[in-house]
Amino acid sequence: DTTVKQNPRYKLARVGKPVNLICSQTMNHDTMYWYQKKPNQAPKLLLFYYDKILNREADTFEKFQSSRPNNSFCSLYIGSAGLEYSAMYLCASSRDMTGDTQYFGPGTRLLVL
């Protein structure tokens, strides 16, 4: 089973309000990722966890937080949503960090108004 689950599938948020997105996998993968995808653009890596170590991309460092309370779950947290955060957020996982296949969840479509 290569299923990655995401909740919610759709999220409507107000400008300035926090947003919390959840991802889970049962493949016992060591690495979990969060990508942002906007229409007609490439998916962009925001951050990833290798085990309990969080790595955030330099240009999104201050905009997104994350936690991984156990191997199966990973969250993406936006403290104060802006209009520019409207996008699809994709969670993925892979067995390790050596270029192993990444399996993607169905995504959460976030609309900020």
Add this chain to the structure above:
Amino acid sequence: GEKVEQHESTLSVREGDSAVINCTYTDTASSYFPWYKQEAGKSLHFVIDIRSNVDRKQSQRLIVLLDKKAKRFSLHITATQPEDSAIYFCAGANYNVLYFGSGTKLTVEP
């Protein structure tokens, strides 16, 4: 950092013909090149990958070619079928950080 460019934003072929999607990359350290398919309303689904120790890989109707000198790789879909219609994303990576191209919308016409 790595930049991956996907040259065709749209591609239309007749059912049964071959489709070719081309990508280039900038970082010579990149060694892993996966391809993902996104069908309408769905997420990214892994289809095939190639690593830098080979220059060709085939899985059924999918062939991936890698030219390390030109920093170019391509996905060939042979004998296309209507269910091949989707957006295809190429990516390049050194270790696990994937840098994606912006996608090619492939339409297979009956």
